[in-house]
Amino acid sequence: MKNSILIGLFLITSIRIFSQDISQTFKDISSSKVDKLEKEQKFDSLLNAHKKNENLDLLFLETYELAKWYRKQGNLSKAIELNKENLQQMDSLNYNKTTLYRRNLYSLGFYERKTYDLENALKTYNRLLQYETPDKYAIQGAFQMAEIYFTIGQYHNSKDHYELSKTIAKRLNFNDYYVRSAIGIGQACKRINTPNSLKYGVDVLSSATEFVNITNADEESSNDVSKKYIHTLYNQLGNIYIDRFDYDFSNGKINLDKALSIAMELENDYLLGKTYNDIGVLYLKSESEDAELYFNKALSYYLDTATEVMIHRNLSIHYLFFENYSKALTNAQTAISKLVDLDTSNIKNLPTKQDLSNSKMKFQLIAGLSDKANVWLKLAEKESSKTDYLKEALKTLELAHYLVEQARLESQEYKSKLFWRKTATEIYMSAVKASYLSKDYERAFYFIEKNKSFLLLEDVMLKVSRNNSNISEKIINQEMAFKNEIAKLEELSVSKKTDSVQSLLLLAKNDYNEFINSLDSETKFYFKTHKAANVINLEAFKSEYIDDNNAYLEYILDDEEGYGLLISKTITKLFKIEDFDALKDLALTYRRLLETPFDNQEAIDSFKTVSYTMYSTLFPKEIHPFINDKKLTIVPDYYLQNIPFESLLTSTDENSYLIFQNEINYAYSLTFLSENDKINRVNKYNLTGFAPVEFTSNLSTLSYSEEELKSIDRIISSKLYLRKNALKETFLNKNHNSKIIHIASHANANDSISPWISFYNSKVDLNDLYHLNNTPDLVVLSACNTSLGELYKGEGVMSLSRGFFNTGSHSVLPTLWEVNDKASTQLLNSFYENLKEGQNKSLALHNAKLKYLENNSLSQASPYYWSSFILIGDASDIEFNNDFDTIYYFIFAIISLIIITLFFRRKKKTQLIRVTY
Secondary structure, rough: OOOHHHHHHHHHHHHHHHHOOOOOOOHHHHHOOOOOHHHEEEEEEEHHHHHHHOOHHHHHHHHHHHEEEHHOOHHHHHHHHHHHHHHHHHHHOOOOOOOHHHHHHHHHHHHHHOOHHHHHHHHHHHHHOOOOOOOHHHHHHHHHHHHHHHHHHOOHHHHHHHHHHHHHHHOOOOOOHHHHHHHHHHHHHHHHHOHHHHHHHHHHHHHHHHHHHHHOOOOOOOOOHHHHHHHHHHHHHHHHHHHHOOOHHHHHHHHHHHHHHHHHHHHHHHHHHHHHHHHHHHHHHHHOOOOHHHHHHHOOOOHHHHHHHHHHHHHHHHHOOOOOOOOOOOHHHHHHOOOOOOOOOOOOOOOOHHHHHHOHHHHHHHHHHHHHHHHHHHHHHOOOOHHHHHHHHHHHHHHHHHHHHHHHHHOOHHHHHHHHHHHHHHHHHHHHHHHHHHHOHHHHHOOOOOOOHHHHHHHHHHHHHHOOOOOOOHHHHHHHHHHHHHHHHHHHHHOOOOOOHHHHHHHHHHHHHHHHHOOHHHHHOOOOOOOOOOOOOHHHHHHHHHHOOEEEEEEEOOOOOOOEEEEEEOOEEEEOOOOHHHHHHHHHHHHHHOOOOOHHHHHHHHHHHHHHHHHHHHHHHHHHHHHHHOOOEEEEEHHHHHHHHHHHHHOOOOOOOHHHOOOEEOOOOHHHHHHOOOOOOOOOOOEEEEEEOOOOOOOOHHHHHHHHHHHHHHHOOOOOOOEEHHHHHHHHHHHHOOEEEEEEEEEEEOOOOOOEOOOOOEEEEEEHHOOOOOOOEEEEEEEEOOOOOEEEEOOOEEEEEHHHHHHHHEEEOEEEEOHHHHHHHHHHHHHHHHOOOOOOOOHHHHHHHHHHHOOHHHHHOOOHHOOOOOOOOOOOOOOOOOOHHHHHHHHHHHHHHHHHHHHHHHHHHHHHHHHOO
C-alpha cells in the first residue's frame, strides 16, 4: 500500500514540476494585453527560438501549453495540429520524458473527442494503454475509451475498459477514478441487461460503496472520494436493483434515498433531476401512479438531453400502462424529437433514415421509436378500427429495425453485436404482434426469421465468400493470428485478473479492429459484414422445400408473449400462444423431468401433466390437421431451444409421444437452412472418429467410447483416432474431407469462458471451432450437453453445435443433457445402420428412437434415454463410399492388369510358334 501511495505521489509531483518549468517569457506572453494575432506571433517566435537553441524540454512543454491555450480560445483544430506536431517530433527524436509524452497523448485524445472524431480519439487513447509501469494516463486513457464505447453503443467494450481503469486506479490509489470506473461498470452492466451482467454490476457497485465508507471514514486520509461520485454510485446501485430480473424494490429505494440525500446536500439541480427520475422508475416498475409525480418533479430541474429523453420515455411507458394513450404518444414523440430534428405538430411524424443515421444516441432513439410503436399497438388491440394504428406501428418499427441493424453492423466486437441482436428482439416481437393483428403472415415470417441466428448466418456467408475469393494467404493468416491472440488472452484473463493482462487483451482487440479497418474496401468486405443478410422469401422457401409430406413450425417468444408460424404446402398460419404466462415455468420443469429416468409413479404422473400441457400450449388444435403424420422441422426460440419436442405427449396417455406421430428435426432458421445448402460439399472419406478414452487432465476415463467407435466402424468403414492418437492437434488437422465427424468424449456447455469438448491432451472450444474450415455432411457429438451453452436472445445458444455449423457443417447431432452409455450405443448403432441402408439423417434418427422404444420398457423407456440426441440442420441422406470402392477396386485393378499382361504374353508366344512352324 505504501509503495502504491509513493508511486502515485511521485507521478503527481512530477506532473506539477513540469508545469512549473514553463519559461517566464511564455508566462509574460500569456498574460500580456496584446491582441490575439500578436500573441500567436510571439508564441511562434518563442517556439522557433527553442528549436534553434535545441532546448527540447521547453520546446515540447510549451508547445503542449500553447495547444491548451488554443483550446481555451475555442480553436480545437489548431490545438490538435500542435499536439500532433509535438508527438511526431518527440517520436523522431526518441524523446525520453515519458510523462510529458503521455500527457500530450491524453490531450490529443481529449481534443479529438471534443470534436467528435471518436475513431481517432480511440486510437490515441489506445496508445496510453501501452506502458511498462501503469500511470495516471493509463487510467484516464482506459476511462475515456470506456466512455466513448458507451456513447457509440459498444457496451461490452465499454465495460472491459472501465474494468482496466478501475484495476489501475486501485493499484495507484486514485480513489475518485476507482469509484467512477465502478460506476461505469454498473452503467454498462445495466445496459447489457442480462441476469449475469446485472448480478455482476451489483457486486462491483456494492464493493465500491464499502470502499468509499472505509476510505472516507479514515480521518487521516487525504484522498477522500468526491461526494458527487458517491451520489452517482448509490444512484447507479439503486438503478441496477430496479432492473434486476428479481426486481428488488427495497434495496432500490434504500440506495436511491441515499443518493437523493447527497444531491440535496450538494444542492445540485442536475443530480436531483436524475435521482427523481430514477425514483420514478422504481415506482413505475411497481406499477404505482406515484411514478408520474417523480418524473414531473425531475423535469423541473436543469437536465442534459439524455436525461430529458429518458424521463419522457418513462412518462410514455407510465401513461401507456394507465391507458392514457394520448399522453403516452405525446411523451414518446417528445423523446424522439429531442434526439432528432422533428416537427411534433403532427403525432404521426417520424424522422427520416438520414436523421437516424446521423444520431449520436442510437440506443435512446431506438427505445423511443419502440415506445411509440407500442402505444400504436395497444391502441390497435383496444379499438376495433385498428388498421390505421397498425400501419403507424409498423412504419415506426421499420425505422427502429433500420437503426438497430445499422448499430449492429457498425459494431466490430462480437459481444456488442450480440447486444444489438438482443435489443432487436423487442422490435421483432412487436412487429410480429402487428403482423398477427393485421394477418400479414409474410411480414411475420420476415421478422421471425430476423430473430434467428443472423450472426451465425452472416459469419458462414462471410467464410464462404472468403473461401471463394482470391485473398492472399498472408492476410488470412494475419487475421487468424489476431483472433488466436485474443482467445489466448481471454482465457488468461479469467485466471489472472491483473491490469497488465487486461491491457494486453484490450490492445489485442483494438489491434484486430485496426487491422480490419486498414484493409482495402474490397478485402474488408470478406472479413466484416457491411450489409445485413437477406431473409429468404417465404414463397421461394415454400416452392423449394415444402411438399405434401413435410411442414415447418417456427416460434418467437419473449417473457410476456409468444407466437407460432406453421408453414405447410396448403397453409401458412400465424397463431398466438395462449396461456403463455405459465409456459416458461412449464418448460423449466419439463427439462428437469427429462434429465432423469422415471423411477416411480409420481414422476410419471408429473411428466404426463407437464408434457401434455406443453404440447397443448405449443400445438393448438387449429394446426393439428396440417401436421398430422408429417415430417416436422421445428425452429424453436428462447427457452424452447433446450426442449426435445418429440418427447411431448399428445394426450394424457403416457405412451403418446409426438415421435409416434411425427418425424422431427430442428433448424436455427429457415434462411440459414437454405443458405447452408449452398455450400459445396465434396467429401472423400465416410467417417472420421475420435475417442480419447483417457485424458491427461483429471477427466474420468470413458472406457465405453472406444467400443462405440469400433462398432460404428463395423457398420460404416471409418478412420478412427483412439486413445493417445485422439489429440487436439489431430482433430484440428485431420477432420477435413469427411462426410461424418464423430466425437465420443467429455464436454462442458457451462464453462465460464466457452463450451468445450475434450481430446486426449487438450480441449477444443468455440474459438478453436470458429477457426476451422471444413464442410462435413454431419457432425455427431456423443458427449454431454453439446447443444447447450449461454443463451442470447435473438441469436440462440452459443453451443458446440453452433460452433460446428460455423465451420461449414451441414447438420449436427448433439445432446441436450448427460447421455447414458448403454442407451447411446444402442441408439447410435441403429442410427448408423439406418444411414447405411439409405435412410436420410432425420428418418434414420427417428427410426433409431422408435426401435429403442420398441425394445425397452418401463423406466428404460423414459425420454431421458432416447430423446437427448436431436438432429439440427439438413436432413438429407448421405451417400457413402462403398467398401468395394475403396479397397476392392484397387485389388480388382491389379488382378485385371495381371490378366491383361498374361493374355498379351500368351498371344505373343502363339504368334512366335506359328512363324517358326
